[in-house]
Amino acid sequence: MRIHSALVFGTVVLSLGACTSSRHLPPYEPPLARTGFQNVRTTAYTHTESDHEQYGNRTALGGILRAAPPPVVPRAIPVAQEQIFRGPDSGYQQIAYVRRQPFLRPKFVEPVYGSAAADWSRWPAGTIFRIVSTGQLYRVEDYGWALAGRNTIDLYMATPNDMNGWGTRQELIQIVQWGDPAESLRHLAPHTRYRHIKRMVLELEGHEHAAAALD
Numbered sequence: 373m374r375i376h377s378a379l380v381f382g383t384v385v386l387s388l389g390a391c392t393s394s395r396h397l398p399p400y401e402p403p404l405a406r407t408g409f410q411n412v413r414t415t416a417y418t419h420t421e422s423d424h425e426q427y428g429n430r431t432a433l434g435g436i437l438r439a440a441p442p443p444v445v446p447r448a449i450p451v452a453q454e455q456i457f458r459g460p461d462s463g464y465q466q467i468a469y470v471r472r473q474p475f476l477r478p479k480f481v482e483p484v485y486g487s488a489a490a491d492w493s494r495w496p497a498g499t500i501f502r503i504v505s506t507g508q509l510y511r512v513e514d515y516g517w518a519l520a521g522r523n524t525i526d527l528y529m530a531t532p533n534d535m536n537g538w539g540t541r542q543e544l545i546q547i548v549q550w551g552d553p554a555e556s557l558r559h560l561a562p563h564t565r566y567r568h569i570k571r572m573v574l575e576l577e578g579h580e581h582a583a584a585a586l587d
Contacts, residue, residue, distance in 0.1 A: 397567055400521040400584040403494050403575070412545050413524045414503075416538035417489065417516075418531060431487055431513035433497060433559075439530040440486025443506035487528040489514035491521060492560060493575035493583075496551030501525075504544040512551060520568035521575070521583060 404410050419429040419437055429437045485500060488510040495501075499512040510527060519526060525545070529535040557576045564570040567586060574583040 395517065396587050397520055397571060398518055398522055400571075400586075401523050403580075404523050406550075408547050409504075410545055410547070412543055413522075414527055414538070414541050414543045415524060416527045416529045416535040418529050418535045420532060432489075432515055433513050435487075435513060437487045437514070437528050438485065439528055439534070440508040440510055441484050443508055483509055485509045485511040487511065487513045489516050489519060489526040489528070490524070491515065491519050491572055491575075492551075492556040493553070493572045494523065495525065496553045496556040497559065498549075498551030498555070500548040500551075502546045502548055504546055509548065515568075515572065517568045520571045521586075 404412070431437055486508060488495075488501075490499070490512045492512070492515055495512045497512055500509060501512075502509050510525075512525075514526070514528070516526060518524075527538065529538060553576055557573065560569050560573050560576070564573050571583045571586045574580075574586065
């Protein structure tokens with residue numbers, strides 16, 4: 373998945389308009405329910421793709437794109453993708469660790485998040501989520517033309533091999549912390565001359581029918 377970030381340190385990338393003015397927006401999908409666990413289509417991108425090179429390794433919020441740490445042994449995996457976690461009888465299977473670890477006194481470790489891109493009207497900027505199957509944490513820091521009005525999250529990968537290895541996957545995610553829709557709207561509202569941004573703004577303002585009609 374290729375990302376077209378329009379903000380770099382709060383500055384609009386004007387060349388974006390030229391590459392998007394003649395393109396149609398992707399087909400609109402009704403938003404997913406805003407729940408703690410969601411079954412989401414995931415794709416992957418990297419900063420060395422030809423249509424991302426002009427933006428370098430920066431996010432739409434002006435930070436540095438970061439890949440998530442390697443997967444960890446998850447505590448549980450879903451028996452079926454459509455199941456949503458509801459407690460001890462949810463149908464989840466426990467996974468045992470391969471080897472015993474000595475008891476260590478727990479200490480605080482600053483979590484490391486991978487960067488992710490999404491429609492900010494569905495997952496506002498700053499939303500933190502965990503991929504249940506891998507245990508990896510991601511934070512929404514980017515957005516893209518192909519993501520506007522779609523229930524897809526694009527995960528940043530450090531290399532093309534990692535990106536291609538991920539491909540497209542339907543994943544159960546756990547929302548750890550929702551981002552702020554008002555803050556997302558503040559970032560996006562001045563740039564509605566770009567249609568993908570206008571679609572996100574319309575939805576953030578509660579005009580879903582207008583967002584869906586935009587092409």
